[in-house]
Amino acid sequence: MVGLPGQGMHLRLDALSALFLIILLPQTIAAALSGMRGSLTFWVFVAGMVVALLGADAFTLIFGFELMSAASWLLVLRGDAKPASLYAGIAVFSAACLIPALFLPAGALAFMLILLGTGAKAGLAPLHSWLPRAHPAPPAGVSALMSGGMIKVALYVLIRYGFIVLGAKAAPWWGMVLIVAGAASVLIGSLRAMLETELKTLLACSTVEHAGLIAVGLGVALRAKAMGDPALAALGLQAALLCVVAHALFKPLLFIGAGEVKHATGTSGLNWLGGLLRGMPRLSGLMLLGAVGMAALPLGPGFAPEFLLLHAVIAAAATGGILAHLAFTALLAVLGVSAALALGAAVRLVGIGFLGRPRTLQAAAAEDARPGPLAGMALLAGLCVPVALWPGLVLWGMNPVIRLLVPGASPAPLAYAPLILVLLGGLVALAAGFVLHRFGVRGTREVPAWMGGFGRPPAWLPFGDPMTQPSASGFAAPVARAIGAGLLAPGGMDPGQAWVLAPLQRLYLRIVRLAERIRRATIRERLAFVFMGLVLALLVLGLGEGG
Amino acid sequence: MNLTFSLAHLMGGIILLCAFSMLSQRRLAAMITLYQMQALLLSAAAFWQGYAQGEVSLYLTGLITLGIKGLALPFALRQIVLRFNMIRAVETAMPLILSMILGLALIGIAVLVVLPIAPGAISLTREDLAMSLSVVLLGLLVMIVRRSALAQIIGFLCTENGLVLAAIGMPGMPFVAEFSVALLVLLAFLVVGVFLFRIREHFDTLDLTGIEEIERRGR
Secondary structure: OOOEOOOEOOEOOOHHHHHHHHHHHHHHHHHHHHHHOOOHHHHHHHHHHHHHHHEOOHHHHHHHHHHHHHHHHHHHHHHOHHHHHHHHHHHHHHHHHHHHHHHOOOOHHHHHHHHHHHHHHHOOOOOOOOHHHHOOOOOHHHHHHHHHHHHHHHHHHHHHHHHHHOHHHOOHHHHHHHHHHHHHHHHHHHHHHHHOOEHHHHHHHHHHHHHHHHHHHHHHHHHHHHOOOHHHHHHHHHHHHHHHHHHHHHHHHHHHHHHHHHHHHOOOEHHHOOOHHHHOHHHHHHHHHHHHHHOOOOOOOOHHHHHHHHHHHHHHHOOOOHHHHHHHHHHHHHHHHHHHHHHHHHHHHHHHHOOOOOOOHHHHOOOOOOHHHHHHHHHHHHHHHHHHHOHHHHHHHHHHHHHHHOOOOOOOOOOOOHHHHHHHHHHHHHHHHHHHHHHOOOOOOOOOOOHHHOOOOOOOOOOOOHHHOOOHHHHHHHHHHHHHHHHOEHHHEOHHHHHHHHHHHHHHHHHHHHHHHHHOOOHHHHHHHHHHHHHHHHHHHHHHHHO | OOHHHHHHHHHHHHHHHHHHHHHOOOEHHHHHHHHHHHHHHHHHHHHHHHHHHOOHHHHHHHHHHHHHHHHHHHHHHHHHHHHHOOOOOEOEOOOHHHHHHHHHHHHHHHHHHHHHHOOOOOHHHHHHHHHHHHHHHHHHHHHHHEOEHHHHHHHHHHHHHHHHHHHHHOOOOOHHHHHHHHHHHHHHHHHHHHHHHHHHHHHOOOEHHHHHHHHHHHO
């Protein structure tokens, strides 16, 4: 088959690959249902991911990985050319880091290159700023699979190499690097998710945040494993892998939903939406479930991983020296801030987009989503429920993976039982309902109108102007002023864009100008170049011989 | 220290001096005269080496040098200067002082490169080599600091003289190499001469800045 000549292609299914294949399955079905079924490139994309996950040798792995990159580039190109070139640049950079790294001897250099290559692909800071531009460009099904699947494949490569292939050489500081990159992505991702007004861009920023959460969990686990603490390593891995599972369910759900919103209303700018709950009740319900997961609210799919992650970070703060104590405490604060920001983003997504009154005629006239995407979303939502209510069961299923990654670990059962909480909460609600029913005030009462947040109705719109509702930008303005001013680059630009990509672009321009200058050199200047080269060579020769 | 080496060194030194003073000349006519002196000295050096080493082929080299480079090329160059009326032409691209300082640095580099390379070899040959490398580098420098095509040709010829100087100083260098180098120079001279006439026909000048300007505009 395809493969290195004389060696062929080796495929192998172990617990880690199986876990990632399993999480790939539902979102692929959902994306196919959302209208990508007929696209050959889409299936090549999926096949690339499957090959990368199954590859047993470095060549097969990188072959699948690059197949995935190339196919997804073609798919992004369908949406827009500009993000596609940015994406192609990042993919080439990632390949340029990964290909040498896979064949280097095990060591810190190989791990750093792999971290750069997979981090660029997974959207870890500081190489994340392409993601909110490239992921929203293609059709919704592809965006869903890119956010839910491709990022996971990149993280899979990171896990496979960090824990298994290079595992014996791992040093604690590898984990620290991973934690720092993850914490930065968590912060910047959640902040930008809070500030973006475009629905899919918002979701892509939230993907950066979740990639960061997974990276923090992996970093804690890698550091603990290198320091010989399998219990903590298992805890960190539980958090990271559970986050992988949860994110792979609710993020494609949200992306497909965003695509349907765009399909129904012709826009995905939050400032032009509103009141979709009335026109698209089923879609809105599913989106609400996804938003609960995105915000990591208790009883949602995103809560258990974040809960575990905080546990792991608190446990990690007790290890190492005073600097580690301080760093992990600061990390807790960062995670707390970004959890709050993620909650804000989810509230904004639901509150501005689906509640209130329609801001435009298109939003008012929206009809419910098509049955195909709805079925895909329902599938993902149906899978979210067990992950949300029985995370212990999912973790139990992950035990072989964790034993594979950290030999000798005994993963602790989860000390969080949402089902009991649901039952208790249900009991309380029933009791409250009973009490209200029994002792509540009967009949109706006249109260002054609160107006639901509306301003004074103008004379020509007696029922209120929908545009006087708080807008998405207005909702985010306090956060933008309080936190965004400090964390974002001047002008509200993403720091990764302003301080990594833009300088690279300037450097590239300068090199191009220099090359053009050399190409246009006069005869004498060309002679002078050659002559200078000769003289330099002679100098090196003379100094080398003399010294 | 016998007479062979002293005389060879003296001639090599004067050849180097000619190359160096070429840098300081503004006028083409003076450069051609210096080139002629250099070529004549080179042929004398070849004869002297032939006598000292007892090699007949070196006499032949000396004859070729004398005939082509010492007489024919300077004559042709003077003809070109006369025909194009370039007797008063001044065409340096760089202040003369600066180019001379650069030339000094180049001689320093040549000495720095050659002297430590072969400490075991005969020291006199090494010094000969250092001088010829300096002549080569100075010729290249002349090609760079002059604007006129004719001055660049003279620089090229000076470079070639340096090569021949190195060749005759080395005992056992085959004659074929020198012969082919001489032929090459002749051919290059012919080709460039034809080009010069074409350039002159088109642009009424030998100053290459005009061509560069046109090249720029054309793109």
